[in-house]
Amino acid sequence: MFDDSKTKTVLQVEDLKMHFPLIKGLMRRRVGTVKAVDGVSMTVQQGETVALVGESGCGKSTLGRTILRAYEPTAGHIHYNPRGSDNVVDLAGLNNNEMQKYRPDLRMIFQDPFTSLNPRLPVVDIISEPLRANKIAEGVEAKDRVADIMRKVGLRPEYMERYPHAFSGGERQRIVIARALVTNPHIVVADEAVSALDVSVRAQTLNLLQDLQDELDLTYLFVSHDLSVVEHIADRIAVMYVGRLVEFARAEDLFRRPLHPYTEALFSAIPIPHPKLRGKQHRVQLPGDVADPANPPSGCPFHPRCAYARDICKKEVPELAETGSGRTVSCHRADELALKGVL
Ligand SMILES: Nc1ncnc2c1ncn2[C@@H]1O[C@H](COP(=O)(O)OP(=O)(O)OP(=O)(O)O)[C@@H](O)[C@H]1O
Numbered sequence: 038m039f040d041d042s043k044t045k046t047v048l049q050v051e052d053l054k055m056h057f058p059l060i061k062g063l064m065r066r067r068v069g070t071v072k073a074v075d076g077v078s079m080t081v082q083q084g085e086t087v088a089l090v091g092e093s094g095c096g097k098s099t100l101g102r103t104i105l106r107a108y109e110p111t112a113g114h115i116h117y118n119p120r121g122s123d124n125v126v127d128l129a130g131l132n133n134n135e136m137q138k139y140r141p142d143l144r145m146i147f148q149d150p151f152t153s154l155n156p157r158l159p160v161v162d163i164i165s166e167p168l169r170a171n172k173i174a175e176g177v178e179a180k181d182r183v184a185d186i187m188r189k190v191g192l193r194p195e196y197m198e199r200y201p202h203a204f205s206g207g208e209r210q211r212i213v214i215a216r217a218l219v220t221n222p223h224i225v226v227a228d229e230a231v232s233a234l235d236v237s238v239r240a241q242t243l244n245l246l247q248d249l250q251d252e253l254d255l256t257y258l259f260v261s262h263d264l265s266v267v268e269h270i271a272d273r274i275a276v277m278y279v280g281r282l283v284e285f286a287r288a289e290d291l292f293r294r295p296l297h298p299y300t301e302a303l304f305s306a307i308p309i310p311h312p313k314l315r316g317k318q319h320r321v322q323l324p325g326d327v328a329d330p331a332n333p334p335s336g337c338p339f340h341p342r343c344a345y346a347r348d349i350c351k352k353e354v355p356e357l358a359e360t361g362s363g364r365t366v367s368c369h370r371a372d373e374l375a376l377k378g379v380l
């Protein structure tokens with residue numbers, strides 16, 4: 038379990054932006070900019086699990102991928118403190134060559150174990166691929182590492198010569214996890230890592246991820262639509278809306294007492310399969326769709342959908358501000374609103 042009394046900042050993201058060109062028409066002309074991530078600042082402590090939540094299209098995957106430098110950020114900083122080192126490096130400022138050194142430290146667990154595994158490769162080749170790609174190990178040494186990580190994720194190393202089709206959905210997800218962890222990473226972005234699994238396998242996989250976190254000293258950025266999963270696994274939750282964080286707080290605080298109207302609406306709209314809570318949930322309507330990140334509304338981007346909006350909300354962008362006790366929120370009215378939680 039994460040102990041926040043002895044924290045070390047492993048990641049400090051500062052005003053990070055990831056904008057994509059918006060291309061339209063037969064001539065493939067650039068007609069605008071999709072501000073998928075638009076000024077995110079957050080710190081992540083070693084060994085914790087930070088969940089990224091928000092409706093589809095809010096920029097969760099883009100934020101995760103940009104932090105791993107799958108993309109070249111448009112602006113901002115990604116200060117990273119490698120394991121066992123006092124140095125801090127800004128990943129956002131590195132070119133691809135310089136970034137190679139850190140690629141093994143920052144890894145991604147992908148969503149779908151059925152499409153993300155090459156059916157024509159034996160499992161040993163699939164899991165050892167990042168070792169070869171990052172020039173970490175090959176031959177017997179790579180095989181030994183594959184056997185070791187297979188044991189850790191609960192797969193039998195004797196099966197490493199088999200092909201993906203010989204494994205069940207849950208086992209395939211363990212192969213995906215093994216491939217991410219074989220480089221001994223520090224930070225792992227799990228993007229909907231358990232979403233494709235059925236309920237019982239999902240619970241086992243979440244427990245496995247938690248055991249591995251303790252054993253291997255991993256820090257997780259956990260992207261999920263499923264708030265019951267998030268409740269189970271997250272130490273802190275970052276709520277995103279149209280490329281920005283609107284609230285960032287300890288998981289329990291957010292479930293008990295959200296400070297941002299979007300958090301209140303998002304959490305209340307999604308049923309939590311918790312026997313104690315069933316039927317007691319206070320539901321807030323979340324009208325309309327997520328704003329277009331190529332053309333976000335003025336002021337607070339949530340204002341067209343917010344039941345608490347006032348004139349100022351249309352005009353001024355609220356800052357993401359500290360509220361004390363480690364919480365941050367970006368709402369003009371955060372101090373005066375008494376929003377309802379779901380716990
Ligand atoms: N490579 C890209 N090129 C152009 N636009 C992109 C690209 N990747 C994402 N976007 C756009 O950026 C916005 C955020 O997308 P993103 O995939 O990060 O959202 P998400 O929160 O992960 O959504 P979901 O919950 O559906 O996975 C969307 O409007 C998406 O269409």
Ligand code: SF4
Binds near residue numbers: 338341344345
């Ligand atoms: S700033 Fe205004 S519109 Fe935005 S969430 Fe707060 S009350 Fe709603």
Ligand SMILES: [Mg+2]
Binds near residue numbers: 097098099228
């Ligand atoms: Mg996504």
